[in-house]
Amino acid sequence: MAIVVGYVPTKEGRAALTHAVQEAKLRTTSLVVINSARGGRDMAEADQQTELENLVSQMRADGVDVDLRSLVRGLEPAEDLIAIAEDINADLIVIGLRRRTPVGKLILGSNAQRILLDAPCPVLAVKAD
Structure with a gap:
């Protein structure tokens, strides 16, 4: 079993990664870091990938x-995290949260909400400092 963490190069993504590392150490389990992008303009740039590889x-x-796992499969990040958590029988999913306006949630949807509702295991949602 393992802990799955969704990572994007933001303060929320870094907070999620920090807490996921703490949980992995506490539970003495492995950590699966998912960097998911739909492709096109959302694809991670080389410097972002380098940052992530340095963190790993x-x-x-x-x-x-x-x-x-850096994924560019055309899926929403929530779909990737849920699928991988199911596939590896994860103990926990860790995600970073940011405040969004009600209109922003309506227009853009909410990956965090989908993960919280559809995850096959407990979810730890953390905020950036």
Whole structure:
């Protein structure tokens, strides 16, 4: 079993990753880091990928068993996180939250809401400092 964390290069994504590492250490389990993009203009740029790879290297050096999955499959990030959590029988999903206006939720949808409602396991939702 493992912990799944959704990562994007934002303060919320970094907060999720920090808390996921803490949970992985506490539970002595592995960590699956998911960086999901739909493609096109949402694709992670090379410097973002390099940042993520550096973070993963730091986690491994700190003794955390990490599996990095950068996905560009045309799916919403919520779909990727839920599918992988189901596939690996995850113990926990960790996501970062940001405040959004009601109109923003209506127009853009909410990956966090979908994960909270459809996840096959408990979800830890964290806010950035």
